[in-house]
Amino acid sequence: MEKLTLAATARTPEIIFDPAAGKLLLDGESYPEDVSRFYQPVMEAVNAYLTEAGATLTVEIKLIYFNSSSARALTELCDLFDARAADGANIQIIWFCDDDDDITREFAEDLDIDLEHVQITIAKLSEHG
Amino acid sequence: MEFDRFHHFASLLIEDDFVLTYSGYVTEDILQAIGDTLRQQLLVKSHNRNQVRNLFSVFVELMQNVIRYGDEGPQPSLSTPAQKPVGLVLVAQNGQQINLLTGNYVTNDEANALQEKVNFLNTKSAEELRQIYYERLRQPPDNASKGASIGLIEIARRSSTPLQCAIKDTGEDCCFIMIKAGV
Numbered sequence: 473m474e475k476l477t478l479a480a481t482a483r484t485p486e487i488i489f490d491p492a493a494g495k496l497l498l499d500g501e502s503y504p505e506d507v508s509r510f511y512q513p514v515m516e517a518v519n520a521y522l523t524e525a526g527a528t529l530t531v532e533i534k535l536i537y538f539n540s541s542s543a544r545a546l547t548e549l550c551d552l553f554d555a556r557a558a559d560g561a562n563i564q565i566i567w568f569c570d571d572d573d574d575i576t577r578e579f580a581e582d583l584d585i586d587l588e589h590v591q592i593t594i595a596k597l598s599e600h601g
Numbered sequence: 602m603e604f605d606r607f608h609h610f611a612s613l614l615i616e617d618d619f620v621l622t623y624s625g626y627v628t629e630d631i632l633q634a635i636g637d638t639l640r641q642q643l644l645v646k647s648h649n650r651n652q653v654r655n656l657f658s659v660f661v662e663l664m665q666n667v668i669r670y671g672d673e674g675p676q677p678s679l680s681t682p683a684q685k686p687v688g689l690v691l692v693a694q695n696g697q698q699i700n701l702l703t704g705n706y707v708t709n710d711e712a713n714a715l716q717e718k719v720n721f722l723n724t725k726s727a728e729e730l731r732q733i734y735y736e737r738l739r740q741p742p743d744n745a746s747k748g749a750s751i752g753l754i755e756i757a758r759r760s761s762t763p764l765q766c767a768i769k770d771t772g773e774d775c776c777f778i779m780i781k782a783g784v
Contacts, residue, residue: 482633503661505629537654539661540751547738572651575758582735 473524476517484510485535491521494528502538511545515552522556522563529553529561534568534597535576543579550583550590557589565590568597617693620646624689627671627705632664639692646694655759656692656699656784662752663703663780664690670715672706672775698761704779712768712778718750719766719780722757730758756782 473491480486485500496518504510521527531553538546550565557563567580577594584592602610614622620642623635639660643653671686688705707715725733734754757764762783769777 482637483629503665537657537661539658539665540755541665543755544738544751570650570654573654575655578731579735582731 473517473521476514478514487514489514489517489521494530496529496531497534498532499534500536502535502542504542507541507545511542511549515549518549519552519556522553522561523559525560527556527561529563531563531565532568533565533580536597538576547583550587550592553590554587563590565592566595567592568595570597573597614691617691618695620692620694620699622689622691625687626685627664627667627688627690628685629668632661632668635690636660636664643699647699652699652784655761656701658759659701659756659782659784660690660692662756663701663782664688666750666752666780667703667705670707670711672708698783700781700783702779702781704777706771706775707778709774709776712776715753715778715780716766716768718753719764722754723763725757727758730754734758756780760784 475491476487476489478484478487480500483501484504485498485502488495488497488499490496518529522529533546535542553561553563553565569576569580580592580594621635621639623631625631636657640653640657643656644650647653667686667688667690671688686705688703691702693700693702722730722733734751737751737754760782765781767779769779771777
């Protein structure tokens with residue numbers, strides 16, 4: 473399966489999906505004009521990989537800022553992880569957020585409560601200081 | 602516009618310690634350009650990164666609100682057939698607090714619906730807003746339901762004072778709606 477790489481723009485994050493390494497990274501800003509069009513190819517590629525037997529994926533979410541439409545897309549993405557994990561994929565999600573960014577941390581916590589087969593670990597976003 | 606009126610306009614802005622203002626057609630490209638400038642300026646003015654984050658978030662949601670629901674309004678139209686939303690945005694500093702105001706033309710129905718949503722959100726606590734936000738995320742976007750849009754809930758959550766909303770009749774089939782948020 474091919475690696476998917478999208479360079480960051482002012483309004484969209486860098487995406488690196490590396491099936492061989494079992495890694496997915498979302499890094500940067502997310503307030504695209506058309507959220508579905510941006511996230512759809514990522515969801516499709518990730519889903520195709522996660523339906524393979526024995527798939528393992530570590531997801532790192534390092535979004536400095538995301539708007540409410542992106543929050544909806546991230547919810548869909550996490551629901552997808554949960555569904556594939558229920559089928560047997562081994563997935564872990566690490567969500568990086570600033571210490572003082574309560575609203576983003578609460579969002580990740582609320583998502584985590586709803587996920588039955590995947591856990592979201594919250595980590596400190598520091599490198600963008 | 603004569604110099605006198607133009608100067609009057611400028612002097613009104615100088616009365617407040619304003620950070621930034623824009624008026625005209627609002628597009629995603631303009632949102633990004635002003636947003637970048639705003640964030641850079643605020644990082645110099647405010648040492649509170651959380652305040653800058655919240656303000657930028659409120660700014661993006663308000664501007665996207667104008668883009669999605671905005672109307673061209675009563676002013677003479679350009680020759681382009683597609684309607685482009687026209688809006689004003691003003692960011693002003695009042696002591697520690699930074700206020701963000703947008704004004705734009707919407708249909709009368711949309712203005713009334715927006716006013717109701719603002720009033721509804723203003724009755725909610727921070728914890729209730731967190732719940733409403735999360736519930737709304739899991740509902741289909743932009744259906745005709747009465748629920749407040751996710752963007753408006755985001756604005757309410759990131760503001761430190763209740764949202765204010767005022768509507769001015771234009772005498773035509775649209776009106777001018779103003780929203781004020783404080784961060």
